[in-house]
Amino acid sequence: MQEPLAGFTVAVTAARRREELGALLERRGARVYYAPAIQIVPLADDTELLAATEQCLAEPLDVVVATTGIGFRGWVEAADGWGLGERLHAQFGRARLLTRGPKARGAIRAAGLVDTWSPPSESSSEVLEYLLAQDLHGCRIAVQLHGEPLPDFVHALREAGACVVEVPVYRWVLPDDVAPLRRLVDLATARQVDAVAFTSAPAAASLLRIADEAGTGPAMLAAFRADVVPACVGPVTAGPFESRDVPTVQPERARLGALVREIVRVLPSRTRRLPVAGHSLEVRGHAVVLDGELVPLPPGPMAVLRALVRRPGRVLSRAELLRALPGVGSDEHAVEMAVTRLRGALGGVRVVQTVVKRGYRLAFDAEQDGSGCLSDDEEVGEFAS
Numbered sequence: 001m002q003e004p005l006a007g008f009t010v011a012v013t014a015a016r017r018r019e020e021l022g023a024l025l026e027r028r029g030a031r032v033y034y035a036p037a038i039q040i041v042p043l044a045d046d047t048e049l050l051a052a053t054e055q056c057l058a059e060p061l062d063v064v065v066a067t068t069g070i071g072f073r074g075w076v077e078a079a080d081g082w083g084l085g086e087r088l089h090a091q092f093g094r095a096r097l098l099t100r101g102p103k104a105r106g107a108i109r110a111a112g113l114v115d116t117w118s119p120p121s122e123s124s125s126e127v128l129e130y131l132l133a134q135d136l137h138g139c140r141i142a143v144q145l146h147g148e149p150l151p152d153f154v155h156a157l158r159e160a161g162a163c164v165v166e167v168p169v170y171r172w173v174l175p176d177d178v179a180p181l182r183r184l185v186d187l188a189t190a191r192q193v194d195a196v197a198f199t200s201a202p203a204a205a206s207l208l209r210i211a212d213e214a215g216t217g218p219a220m221l222a223a224f225r226a227d228v229v230p231a232c233v234g235p236v237t238a239g240p241f242e243s244r245d246v247p248t249v250q251p252e253r254a255r256l257g258a259l260v261r262e263i264v265r266v267l268p269s270r271t272r273r274l275p276v277a278g279h280s281l282e283v284r285g286h287a288v289v290l291d292g293e294l295v296p297l298p299p300g301p302m303a304v305l306r307a308l309v310r311r312p313g314r315v316l317s318r319a320e321l322l323r324a325l326p327g328v329g330s331d332e333h334a335v336e337m338a339v340t341r342l343r344g345a346l347g348g349v350r351v352v353q354t355v356v357k358r359g360y361r362l363a364f365d366a367e368q369d370g371s372g373c374l375s376d377d378e379e380v381g382e383f384a385s
Contacts, residue, residue, distance in 0.1 A: 007296070037206040066105075067124065098130070131162075136162040196228060231250075233259045276362060312366075
């Protein structure tokens with residue numbers, strides 16, 4: 001029995017925990033392409049975090065919102081390194097401490113502090129609702145961020161009269177080496193990855209930025225809207241895509257394991273099994289499953305097969321198939337070569353039939369499929385082997 005992601009390629013854009021996410025995907029059969037979209041600015045060198053910490057110390061804080069455990073711990077450790085740890089701890093002790101979830105709550109308690117409230121949903125939106133239900137006029141609120149801004153959250157607090165200090169713990173920038181990210185733009189645009197996993201909004205924004213700078217942004221977005229799945233760990237992460245009208249898939253809970261399970265649910269559901277030349281054929285990302293056996297295919301033959309499978313039983317001319325082949329120019333001989341390689345890779349199974357003077361068609365068994373996909377103009381014609 002095939003692993004659920006066998007034959008699919010999933011790109012991982014995470015900077016932190018990328019090995020863990022990649023291992024979870026590989027364990028389920030996926031081919032993983034690593035393209036880190038961000039890197040973390042070291043805390044000790046982060047002048048923005050230092051400035052925000054000093055702003056927190058300038059006047060008493062009324063509320064501190066801790067969004068992540070690792071972010072809160074990192075903030076405390078950085079303050080200790082700057083000699084500001086005791087003063088910051090004292091500020092925390094005088095404020096109401098709100099946590100978004102159990103990990104942030106655990107970090108606060110590990111620091112010897114007492115949290116005031118945490119939402120059952122572990123969501124920032126519920127924290128915001130809790131705060132907005134109170135009179136915030138003149139209230140000083142420190143919001144500990146974790147790599148990604150919360151503009152709507154902060155704006156709503158300020159509109160309610162609060163003075164908000166944004167604390168950007170673990171700020172993210174583009175990686176030093178953006179070549180893998182540029183390559184991912186090309187792969188996604190050419191439909192040579194099946195899904196791209198995002199665990200932060202900055203990673204999604206970075207990929208979009210690189211594509212825009214290369215002039216391929218619209219083409220890549222078209223691929224994401226049609227064939228490539230943008231799998232985002234949560235709604236904040238999905239924001240950069242959804243602001244461009246690109247639908248995303250998200251797990252119910254913002255966890256790596258849940259994200260992988262969502263990818264496992266979505267990718268196989270997008271495939272279709274077809275009866276072809278007396279065999280069962282399922283087309284996956286970089287491979288086909290022929291009578292239950294996984295057969296990897298090169299990009300050219302796979303592109304030809306995909307085009308034929310989209311219109312089962314219909315003859316496609318060499319010119320039409322040439323447009324489906326990635327980067328081969330105008331030589332229709334490339335189509336013949338791709339078909340030959342496809343037949344060879346499938347052990348001589350004639351899944352593709354040559355229609356004399358017209359082109360090629362999938363050897364689709366319409367009667368066995370029961371879908372009636374065979375069109376009138378394909379029911380007659382001369383075939384060559």
